[in-house]
Amino acid sequence: xxxxxxxxxxLRFGTFEVDLRSGELHKRGVRIKLQExxxxxxxxxxxxxxxxxxxxxxxxxxxxxxxxxxxxxxxxTSINKLREALGDSADNPRFIETLPRRGYRFIAPxxxxxxxxxxxxxxxxxxxxxxxxxxxxxxxxxxxxxxxKRHPSSPPELKLWQITTNSDDNPVRWGAMSSDGKYLAYxxxxxxxxxxxxxxxxxGVAQPEVLQNQKISWQIISWFPDGTRFLxxxxxxxxxxxxxxxxxxxxxxVSALGxxxxxxxDEGIAYSVSPDGSSIAFGMNKGRxxxxxxxxxxxxxxxxxxxxxxxxxxxxEAVGWSPNGKRILYVAVNEAGVTMQSRDLNGGPNLTTxxxxxMENLTDWNWLPDGRxxxxxxxxxxxxxxxxxxxVRLDMExxxxxxxxxxxxxxxxxxxxxxxxxxxxxRLAFLKWQYRTSTYVADLEASGSHIGKPIHFTLTESLDLxxxxxxxxxxxxxxxxxxxxxxxxxxxxxxxTAEPLLTGLHExxxxxxxPDGNWFLxxxxxxxxxxxxxxxxxxxxxxxxxxxxxxxxRPHSHVLCARSPATLCVIGEPTEDRKQIIxxxxxxxxxxxxxxxxxDLDPDDDRWVLDLSPDGTRIAATRKxxxxxYILSLNGQPTREINVKGRxxxxxxxxxxxxxxxxxxxxxxxxxxxxxxxxxxxxxxxWKNRAGNYTGGLPSPDGRNLAIVGQGFDGNIWMxxxx
Numbered sequence: 032x033x034x035x036x037x038x039x040x041x042l043r044f045g046t047f048e049v050d051l052r053s054g055e056l057h058k059r060g061v062r063i064k065l066q067e068x069x070x071x072x073x074x075x076x077x078x079x080x081x082x083x084x085x086x087x088x089x090x091x092x093x094x095x096x097x098x099x100x101x102x103x104x105x106x107x108t109s110i111n112k113l114r115e116a117l118g119d120s121a122d123n124p125r126f127i128e129t130l131p132r133r134g135y136r137f138i139a140p141x142x143x144x145x146x147x148x149x150x151x152x153x154x155x156x157x158x159x160x161x162x163x164x165x166x167x168x169x170x171x172x173x174x175x176x177x178x179x180k181r182h183p184s185s186p187p188e189l190k191l192w193q194i195t196t197n198s199d200d201n202p203v204r205w206g207a208m209s210s211d212g213k214y215l216a217y218x219x220x221x222x223x224x225x226x227x228x229x230x231x232x233x234x235g236v237a238q239p240e241v242l243q244n245q246k247i248s249w250q251i252i253s254w255f256p257d258g259t260r261f262l263x264x265x266x267x268x269x270x271x272x273x274x275x276x277x278x279x280x281x282x283x284x285v286s287a288l289g290x291x292x293x294x295x296x297d298e299g300i301a302y303s304v305s306p307d308g309s310s311i312a313f314g315m316n317k318g319r320x321x322x323x324x325x326x327x328x329x330x331x332x333x334x335x336x337x338x339x340x341x342x343x344x345x346x347x348e349a350v351g352w353s354p355n356g357k358r359i360l361y362v363a364v365n366e367a368g369v370t371m372q373s374r375d376l377n378g379g380p381n382l383t384t385x386x387x388x389x390m391e392n393l394t395d396w397n398w399l400p401d402g403r404x405x406x407x408x409x410x411x412x413x414x415x416x417x418x419x420x421x422x423v424r425l426d427m428e429x430x431x432x433x434x435x436x437x438x439x440x441x442x443x444x445x446x447x448x449x450x451x452x453x454x455x456x457x458r459l460a461f462l463k464w465q466y467r468t469s470t471y472v473a474d475l476e477a478s479g480s481h482i483g484k485p486i487h488f489t490l491t492e493s494l495d496l497x498x499x500x501x502x503x504x505x506x507x508x509x510x511x512x513x514x515x516x517x518x519x520x521x522x523x524x525x526x527x528t529a530e531p532l533l534t535g536l537h538e539x540x541x542x543x544x545x546p547d548g549n550w551f552l553x554x555x556x557x558x559x560x561x562x563x564x565x566x567x568x569x570x571x572x573x574x575x576x577x578x579x580x581x582x583x584x585r586p587h588s589h590v591l592c593a594r595s596p597a598t599l600c601v602i603g604e605p606t607e608d609r610k611q612i613i614x615x616x617x618x619x620x621x622x623x624x625x626x627x628x629x630x631d632l633d634p635d636d637d638r639w640v641l642d643l644s645p646d647g648t649r650i651a652a653t654r655k656x657x658x659x660x661y662i663l664s665l666n667g668q669p670t671r672e673i674n675v676k677g678r679x680x681x682x683x684x685x686x687x688x689x690x691x692x693x694x695x696x697x698x699x700x701x702x703x704x705x706x707x708x709x710x711x712x713x714x715x716x717x718w719k720n721r722a723g724n725y726t727g728g729l730p731s732p733d734g735r736n737l738a739i740v741g742q743g744f745d746g747n748i749w750m751x752x753x754x
Contacts, residue, residue, distance in 0.1 A: 059389060064537070075088075081136065110129075116388065195748045202745055203462060212458055248265075275300065277315050321346030323345065324347070354400050358430055363381075368387035371384040371385040422436065423437070450462050463749045468742050532551060546598050551573055552569070565585065582622045588605070591650075597647035600643075659675070694730065703723060704719050720740075
């Protein structure tokens with residue numbers, strides 16, 4: 032009997048896993064971005080661990096003889112990117128050792144998931160067949176006894192069931208299950224509810240007397256361990272998560288009996304309840320990037336005390352607890368990225384649980400009472416939002432992962448947010464959600480101040496939003512995830528399909544069309560994934576072609592362009608102290624020009640917006656969503672101030688085609704509204720986006736049509752067990 036062997040499909044080393052079939056590198060289940068050539072170098076080294084692979088061997092394997100490249104620079108760059116992805120050092124290597132003038136050697140142990148040899152039968156004589164068969168029976172009998180003793184039965188099948196059934200025009204936003212599995216508290220855009228899971232009985236939670244005349248967005252945090260009440264945040268209605276902070280939020284508790292909420296404190300944003308119910312973790316002291324301090328207080332709001340703080344360039348999000356209540360986990364944020372840290376409440380240094388690379392796709396997490404750490408990660412190259420659950424154990428003393436992670440689910444088309452786990456760690460509730468953006472088109476009427484009925488334009492399930500028009504007003508440029516990565520597409524008004532211009536992008540910022548309609552302009556981080564460093568302004572012909580660098584700008588810069596016959600494009604660059612934005616002219620072909628004007632900013636609020644008028648003579652700007660809107664002249668005229676009457680939460684500004692008004696996204700109860708605003712602050716309602724906190728309107732150059740940003744959100748609570 033011959034044996035056919037198969038090559039290894041999975042290679043593991045340290046906390047890393049390489050999937051040779053999909054060409055992906057993972058660390059503890061989280062995908063690490065790695066370009067093709069560094070991945071090829073890694074694969075070659077892993078297949079020959081402990082062996083010196085010469086530079087010439089790498090060259091012949093990756094860079095073919097008919098390829099004209101700077102090989103030395105290309106290989107050095109690949110090795111550097113590979114070490115960066117692995118967190119390795121050339122001076123003190125853990126994985127890749129450099130042998131000067133010779134090559135490289137992989138020095139860590141490598142585990143191969145090789146398929147066991149597959150038997151290939153050959154003709155045998157009858158006597159030999161009888162002997163082999165008899166031997167096989169004996170071996171199988173012994174093997175069955177060994178397997179029965181050594182290996183437990185297969186784990187029970189994962190079970191799911193839906194607990195809430197809200198429609199997509201009133202989705203569940205937040206939820207939490209009590210630790211005994213008896214109650215579910217949840218909130219939709221209208222109010223809070225308590226559901227008795229076993230019977231399905233639902234009770235609404237009354238609004239507190241002091242908030243009877245106010246619109247509130249209730250955020251369910253978690254139940255106390257005794258199951259008698261749960262913790263909530265009260266946010267101003269009409270605001271999105273990015274606008275929630277300790278200054279505009281209050282903390283409350285709600286009884287399981289459905290009584291009105293009881294306030295614990297003003298000015299604070301609650302994160303979690305400790306496992307024994309004796310402490311509440313909450314955030315304070317809002318900075319530019321978010322809350323800067325972690326505080327603890329007693330279960331009734333007493334004995335509030337600060338336990339940790341950061342500086343102005345850092346922020347804290349999502350504080351959780353170890354099962355024994357001795358450590359906290361929290362998400363640390365700065366402009367370089369996001370990490371997960373752990374901290375002993377009795378003192379000691381902060382320790383990193385997950386690095387910036389590991390956090391790129393991590394969307395939610397929960398440290399279970401049995402010590403397992405369950406987390407959700409976003410799948411790459413998925414057309415719609417797709418997440419899956421993973422598990423790994425964390426060291427109770429350090430918060431660091433122990434062993435390799437295990438994937439629990441293999442779902443597609445939605446993501447999850449944890450909504451509580453039972454005390455025995457056997458049932459997990461989660462919010463199953465799907466977020467959508469789409470493009471609508473409406474006819475403009477009455478000089479742009481009214482619209483006809485909007486028509487759904489992009490008929491896909493991907494994330495799609497309009498970013499510009501062609502110069503002839505016959506096609507819309509759309510940023511879309513329909514290929515599994517971000518791309519730019521062009522779709523004619525009389526066509527249902529879109530033509531790709533640029534695909535395979537991970538990040539696109541402030542896209543614009545040049546005044547002559549020849550170029551599509553956009554910004555990307557010069558160093559991928561790092562918004563704290565420079566931003567590259569790129570161009571690509573609208574007829575298709577390769578991207579080209581136009582100019583390198585400061586972090587968080589915006590691109591603005593007028594429309595023909597004007598020729599002006601502008602880069603808005605915030606200063607290092609974030610107190611001003613400098614507006615500088617640039618040409619899509621020739622590059623940077625002269626400085627035009629400066630505009631003062633609020634250094635503690637980065638939600639400013641800008642747009643350049645179609646004739647290139649004025650800038651519309653806000654410092655914060657509350658307004659006002661400023662009209663800045665580029666011709667030396669006085670600045671004009673517009674107070675939009677009775678409205679706030681302005682998150683987008685786009686000039687009307689004739690330059691006599693603005694299209695503004697403004698917050699509204701249960702959604703966001705698109706308004707037409709004139710220079711006296713009068714506004715006309717155009718459209719309401721009921722499922723999201725943002726919209727926007729881009730007029731065609733001829734002023735006949737308006738491309739509208741639409742958002743959708745589906746959300747319901749589900750239960751999972753046998754995981």
